[in-house]
Amino acid sequence: MPGSAACRRPVLVVTLAATALAMAGTAVAMAAAFVLHRSARTFQNSLSYPFYLLGGAIVPPALLPAWLQPLTKVVFLSRATELLRDSLVGPPVPDPGRRLAVIVLFGMVGYVGGLLLLRGILHRVRHTGEMSYA
């Protein structure tokens, strides 16, 4: 179908934008977790491969054990990579609006959750006097 390639391209662009947004939102939640915990470096070092595994960027979630597959559904990256793939190959992208909305929703949940967590942390350290320069 001649129009389908042109239709897929805007979905690709919007998916990339939604992925960046969701990434920033998730990063806010992680930043809050890093501030909260004294072993931030350990968590930072530990996050990469679980994300690679559950994000479906290189290995499709379908290859994961059945009990692990539902977990990929709550990682924004797996939904983003799935939509990116669909927007590049195959027939017209099924249900792009709903799928984009889910990716953005994950980002918003991370962002709002991170902000609330940061607010709570700042409130606590101001009251306990645990704030320090290093």
Added chain:
Amino acid sequence: MSGALRDNLRILRWSMTSAVADMRAFYTWKTWTFAWLSRVLCQVAFFALIGKLLGSIDHVQYLLIGNAVYVGVSVTMFVTASTSWERMAGTLPLLVAAPAHPFVVFAGRSVEWLADGLACVTISLVVLAPAFDVSLPMPSALLAIPLVAVTLISVYCFGLVLAGLALRVMHLRNLVGNVGGLTLMLLGGVQVPTSFWPRPVSYVAGLLPLSHGLRAVRQLLAGAPAGTVIRLVALEAGIGLCWLAVAALVFRQLAESGRRDGSIEFSS
């Protein structure tokens, strides 16, 4: 036992005690188990799944064993960064001024990574091999643990060489350690056999740690004769000793040049 040897062993024991204290400060059992070990298992599973994607149990087995051993190597290569932490703490002038050679201290100062690495490799193999239908012949597979220990000690000696060099460019310590570790992954038979590379490159791989030790582990798990496994692990141990000698020379050179040009400081 001569007095000098006894003194050096005593120094080594205390520097190892400091390494264990570092480990306790770095991780709690919770952060090690739920954060670090989870990441390690995901790393090995990630590469094993690439084998699954290739559609062959042989590829799964090759990648799982290679990457399970490699996680220990990558942990052991932290020696390069943690050696710099010691200099950053400002102890180097005192170590250089002391009667014993600083290398004795540095040789034992980062052994916590060996224990960490060996635990990661063992748990990865035990947990993930059954999950990916890779058979571990018991009880002979248990002998893989001492083979991995020899391999990691050999990698540690290589890491000490890089650590001695990184002490001169401490801001590049992580880069030096990572490039060293990735070189071992690339050439050491982790993802592809050493024979994949052009002949000169595979010769270089044979002079680096890991390649012979990893082959020994693969041969053991494939049920090869004991003689083959022993020959390979002896070769790995010999290469490790050579790198240890090079590391001693690098640290000696560091101390002597530091005395000459006054570049040994109390703080970084």
